[in-house]
Amino acid sequence: MADTTRKSGSRRLARERIALLFVRAAEFYPENPEWSNRCVKLARKIGMRHRIRIDRPLKRRFCRRCSAYLVSGSNARVRIHRGCVIVTCLTCGHRSRYPVGRPQQP
Numbered sequence: 278m279a280d281t282t283r284k285s286g287s288r289r290l291a292r293e294r295i296a297l298l299f300v301r302a303a304e305f306y307p308e309n310p311e312w313s314n315r316c317v318k319l320a321r322k323i324g325m326r327h328r329i330r331i332d333r334p335l336k337r338r339f340c341r342r343c344s345a346y347l348v349s350g351s352n353a354r355v356r357i358h359r360g361c362v363i364v365t366c367l368t369c370g371h372r373s374r375y376p377v378g379r380p381q382q383p
Contacts, residue, residue: 291327295320299335302346313346340366341373 302316317339324331339346340353345368347353354365362375 288327288329291323291329295323295329295331295335298323299338302338306346306348306351310346310352314344317346318344337364337373337375340369340371342366342371343369345369 298316298320302313302320305312305316320331320335321339321344330336337347343366345352345366347364347366349355349364352367354367356363356365357377360377362377364373364375365371366373
């Protein structure tokens with residue numbers, strides 16, 4: 278049997294679907310956060326099935342532990358501490374730490 282998930286066209290289509298699901302998650306969040314969480318779970322499943330990485334800006338919009346769509350001030354706490362941005366999911370309590378980049382000097 279041929280593996281259809283490794284074709285370049287299907288990977289491109291998968292990236293488009295992942296991006297579309299994150300757009301839908303942002304639209305659904307104010308009225309129903311559970312739909313947003315479902316969109317994130319579907320996007321992660323598509324990424325795992327096709328073995329593609331979710332882009333960095335999109336990756337920082339959901340909790341890696343519980344797959345909740347994160348909105349700062351609503352279900353996520355964002356703090357800066359010692360050169361790191363700390364995003365705390367208020368659903369499960371998981372903390373993600375991202376380094377704050379310094380500007381390059383010419």
